[in-house]
Amino acid sequence: MLAGRLYNKRVDPIPGARRALAGFFVCGMxxxxxxxxxxxxxxxxxxxxxxxxxYFLSLTAGILLSLRLAQALLPAKGVAxxxxxxxxxxxxxxxxxxxxGPPVYxxxxxxxxxxxxxxxxxxxxxxxQAISPMYExxxxxxxxxxxxxxxxxxxxxxxxxxxxxYVYTAPSILILVAAIPGLFAIMYARMSYPTRPLPQHVSIVxxxxxxxxxxxxxxxxxLFFQFGNExxxxxxxxxxxxxxxxxxxxxxxxxxxxxxxxxxAGRVLAQVILPHVSHxxxxxxxxxxxxxxxxxxxxxxxxxxxxxxxLLIGGAWAPIYPLVIxxxxxxxxxxxxxxxxxxxxxxxxGALLAPCSLGLFAELWGxxxxxxxxxxxxxxxxxxxxxxxxxxxISGAQSRRIVAxx
Numbered sequence: 001m002l003a004g005r006l007y008n009k010r011v012d013p014i015p016g017a018r019r020a021l022a023g024f025f026v027c028g029m030x031x032x033x034x035x036x037x038x039x040x041x042x043x044x045x046x047x048x049x050x051x052x053x054x055y056f057l058s059l060t061a062g063i064l065l066s067l068r069l070a071q072a073l074l075p076a077k078g079v080a081x082x083x084x085x086x087x088x089x090x091x092x093x094x095x096x097x098x099x100x101g102p103p104v105y106x107x108x109x110x111x112x113x114x115x116x117x118x119x120x121x122x123x124x125x126x127x128x129q130a131i132s133p134m135y136e137x138x139x140x141x142x143x144x145x146x147x148x149x150x151x152x153x154x155x156x157x158x159x160x161x162x163x164x165x166y167v168y169t170a171p172s173i174l175i176l177v178a179a180i181p182g183l184f185a186i187m188y189a190r191m192s193y194p195t196r197p198l199p200q201h202v203s204i205v206x207x208x209x210x211x212x213x214x215x216x217x218x219x220x221x222x223l224f225f226q227f228g229n230e231x232x233x234x235x236x237x238x239x240x241x242x243x244x245x246x247x248x249x250x251x252x253x254x255x256x257x258x259x260x261x262x263x264x265a266g267r268v269l270a271q272v273i274l275p276h277v278s279h280x281x282x283x284x285x286x287x288x289x290x291x292x293x294x295x296x297x298x299x300x301x302x303x304x305x306x307x308x309x310x311l312l313i314g315g316a317w318a319p320i321y322p323l324v325i326x327x328x329x330x331x332x333x334x335x336x337x338x339x340x341x342x343x344x345x346x347x348x349x350g351a352l353l354a355p356c357s358l359g360l361f362a363e364l365w366g367x368x369x370x371x372x373x374x375x376x377x378x379x380x381x382x383x384x385x386x387x388x389x390x391x392x393x394i395s396g397a398q399s400r401r402i403v404a405x406x
Contacts, residue, residue: 019191020130023083023123024146026181028153028260030090030120033177034059034113034355035235035256036161039249040170041102041109044242049367051106053359056235058110060352062117069118070125079130079193086122087185089115091178098174119181130193143322144267151264154234155257156180162253215391219324222384225377226320228354229290232377233313234259235355236362236370243367245306255306259314266318274319280389283323287382289316294378298371320381327388 034055038044043052073082093115100108127146128135135142157177164173237259241252270282293312300306354377361369 017131017134020079020083020127020193021134021145021149023087023127023184023188024149025153025156026087026090026184027120027123027127028150028155029157029177029180030116030123030153031059031150031231032154032157032234032256032260033094033116035238036157036253037097037170037174039238039242039253040161040165040173044239044249047243047367049359049362051359052239053356053363054106054110055113056359057353057356058113059117059120060356062114062119063121063124063352064117064349065114066118066121067125070122073122074126074129079126080188080191082122082126083130083188083191084185086119086126087181087188089122090119090181091185093119094174094178094181098171098178101170101174139322139326141271143326144271147267147318147322148264151260151267154260155264158238158253158257158260162250162257165250165253215388218384218388218391219327222320222324222381222388223348224351225380225384226317226324227348227351229294229374229377229381230263230317230321231351232354232358232370232374236358237310240367240370241306244371245301245303247303247306251303255310258307259310262311262314263318266315267322269315270319270322279323279326282319283385284382284389286316286319287378287385290320291375291378291382294371294375298368298375 038052038055070082073085077085093112096115097109097112100112131142131146134145160177161173164176168176234256237256238249238252241247241255242249247255274282290313293309293316296305296312297309300309354373358370358373361373365372
């Protein structure tokens with residue numbers, strides 16, 4: 001009995017899970033990299049929106065390709081190796097981009113961004129595998145913690161580029177940024193994690209069966225629009241603020257950092273109040289406030305309006321994602337964030353394409369389209385929240401009738 005207790009203590013996965021959570025900091029830097037570096041590459045001076053859209057598409061392609069690779073590497077090499085590999089690839093890709101900035105042809109930068117996306121995908125899958133014991137204990141709290149680390153990386157990326165914008169050249173900034181995943185690669189190379197079975201993979205047939213459930217479709221659509229909204233704003237906000245409002249590149253990046261700070265603060269506040277409020281009501285009021293914030297940001301013509309809109313959007317969007325993940329997890333136990341899981345993988349894939357599509361819309365209709373689409377997406381999120389609330393009421397009423405029947 002004593003030996004069994006010592007063995008269980010020795011392989012307790014929670015300490016390793018807590019260390020792995022720090023990897024979301026690097027993930028945040030990588031996922032927010034494109035939006036921050038656009039200004040250092042001088043895209044606020046030109047209007048090559050289609051090229052910018054292809055940058056985001058390259059990042060997305062790298063993420064999607066690496067997800068399957070990660071699922072093949074995890075059982076063969078283990079979590080620590082995949083974490084180390086993801087950070088090493090990120091370091092190498094950023095150093096490559098330091099040498100491939102303008103006036104080098106754009107396709108070289110697209111290749112580098114695909115490498116950054118691949119690194120982010122590897123890290124995402126490995127980290128969620130490492131923190132699965134925490135996720136199984138408390139879904140909402142774990143996703144909130146992950147969001148805090150992810151947001152911290154996004155804040156750091158925006159502030160690094162902002163602080164060095166008028167001091168260093170773009171290659172110098174990228175060399176500084178590359179040092180961070182390089183240090184994480186060294187840290188993960190010296191760690192080990194207990195082996196755990198991978199989450200059950202949901203086949204295409206099973207995924208199609210999920211589409212028969214109205215709640216699955218509603219939750220997938222909500223993920224699609226919410227995730228697409230968050231990353232569309234994060235990716236295009238610096239360019240929008242410079243070209244539409246005339247804000248300096250340095251200040252526009254600081255406002256992007258403020259957006260991420262609002263998201264982090266909102267997630268911390270949500271964690272405190274979640275046990276004391278109705279989750280459905282919190283979801284509804286968050287969606288309603290985000291609609292108002294999106295409208296403010298879309299129509300403002302001054303810096304004060306931009307700050308107000310950014311704070312409203314960031315704070316209102318913060319609780320939505322963890323609440324949706326919690327609801328999905330309770331209704332669909334096979335779901336795990338970071339892995340392909342039936343219909344929900346379709347939602348994430350589509351959402352990743354949202355920042356890419358904005359490049360085409362901006363090319364056709366100008367930079368104002370960058371905010372017009374998130375406004376529409378935010379309104380759709382509010383409609384979907386209402387639909388989910390209605391479905392829950394109907395399902396609850398049916399369950400009570402079944403219990404009451406003789």
